[in-house]
Amino acid sequence: MSASPPALDRSATVLVAGSSGLVGSAVIRRLEARGFTSVVGARSTDVDLTDARAALDYVASVRPAVVVDAAARVGGIAANDAEPVEFLNDNLRIQTNLFAAAHAADVDRLLFLGSSCIYPKHAPQPIPESALLTGPLEETNDAYAIAKIAGVTAVRSYRRQYGRRWICAMPTNVYGPGDTFHPARSHVLPALLQRFHEARVSGAEEVVVWGTGTPRREFIHVDDLAAACLHLLDHYDDPTPVNVGVGEDLSIAELAGLVAETVGFTGRIAWDTTRPDGTPRKLLDVSRLRGTGWRPAIGLPQGLRDTHRWYVENVAPAPS
Numbered sequence: 001m002s003a004s005p006p007a008l009d010r011s012a013t014v015l016v017a018g019s020s021g022l023v024g025s026a027v028i029r030r031l032e033a034r035g036f037t038s039v040v041g042a043r044s045t046d047v048d049l050t051d052a053r054a055a056l057d058y059v060a061s062v063r064p065a066v067v068v069d070a071a072a073r074v075g076g077i078a079a080n081d082a083e084p085v086e087f088l089n090d091n092l093r094i095q096t097n098l099f100a101a102a103h104a105a106d107v108d109r110l111l112f113l114g115s116s117c118i119y120p121k122h123a124p125q126p127i128p129e130s131a132l133l134t135g136p137l138e139e140t141n142d143a144y145a146i147a148k149i150a151g152v153t154a155v156r157s158y159r160r161q162y163g164r165r166w167i168c169a170m171p172t173n174v175y176g177p178g179d180t181f182h183p184a185r186s187h188v189l190p191a192l193l194q195r196f197h198e199a200r201v202s203g204a205e206e207v208v209v210w211g212t213g214t215p216r217r218e219f220i221h222v223d224d225l226a227a228a229c230l231h232l233l234d235h236y237d238d239p240t241p242v243n244v245g246v247g248e249d250l251s252i253a254e255l256a257g258l259v260a261e262t263v264g265f266t267g268r269i270a271w272d273t274t275r276p277d278g279t280p281r282k283l284l285d286v287s288r289l290r291g292t293g294w295r296p297a298i299g300l301p302q303g304l305r306d307t308h309r310w311y312v313e314n315v316a317p318a319p320s
């Protein structure tokens, strides 16, 4: 297994790119809770990371010792399928510019967040890190996946050529407070929470869910992911990316049932099979992560309740 680096100095300046997003905001909460005293969040309104000059100037002005790269253009299966050009180009630009800027600023510790969609569509299950680049990708998000694979290769290259102690984490599907709730652009979990909640409030008898219900997915609460990121920065220093998951999956049909129960919807569930299913199964092999001594703490039923509460308090229209 990997060499264990020295734990991060709690007074080091940590730059979290993508700090207004689901993952970036959770990483900031975690760093602050763990006693980091100099945490800087970069939102897209603070710096446009698709602009190389802006990225260089910004990172030079912050002078971080550590960078967490949670900046990305993200979206669910429909958004990825509809806008592959933006998913490819923006993600390539963001990570290339941020890495070049971090290197120019002599940043020795960096964590890049990839995604489990980098693995081949028909990878063995659970998916080990060694499955990377062993087969064709799922077509609905191949542009995003190729960009993330380029990011993994870039991190490895900075390690090899310049000796940087940069690492990659590959999270499974992430959800939690702060998620994007949008009927067409969201990932499945927030999309269903919103749709089932609205159906319960309006008294609708039926909720339509996309696909056949048979694909299987694994979900990690964003606070668990943030904890894992910090744990890896403290304990992991190796070119192999680390899968970050919970080690269990469920079918979309089971997820729909659990979401219905969470929000109190008792009507029918209908399946729109004209919508794509995407990858049949995506369960990560988390033995490498477990080998570093980390385990998730938040189960899906609890996480769904938290996320539903956050949605009701922050996103759902107030009852008139």
Ligand code: GDP
Residues within 6 Å of the ligand: 075, 076, 077, 078, 117, 141, 173, 185, 186, 187, 188, 189, 191, 192, 209, 210, 211, 215, 217, 252, 275, 276, 277, 278, 279
């Ligand atoms: P993926 O994990 O990259 O495929 O991304 P998603 O989270 O968008 O979709 C996961 C699975 O949930 C796919 O099989 C979708 O067809 C299914 N799904 C069911 N209903 C929905 C929905 O309302 N929104 C989304 N995004 N996916 C849905």
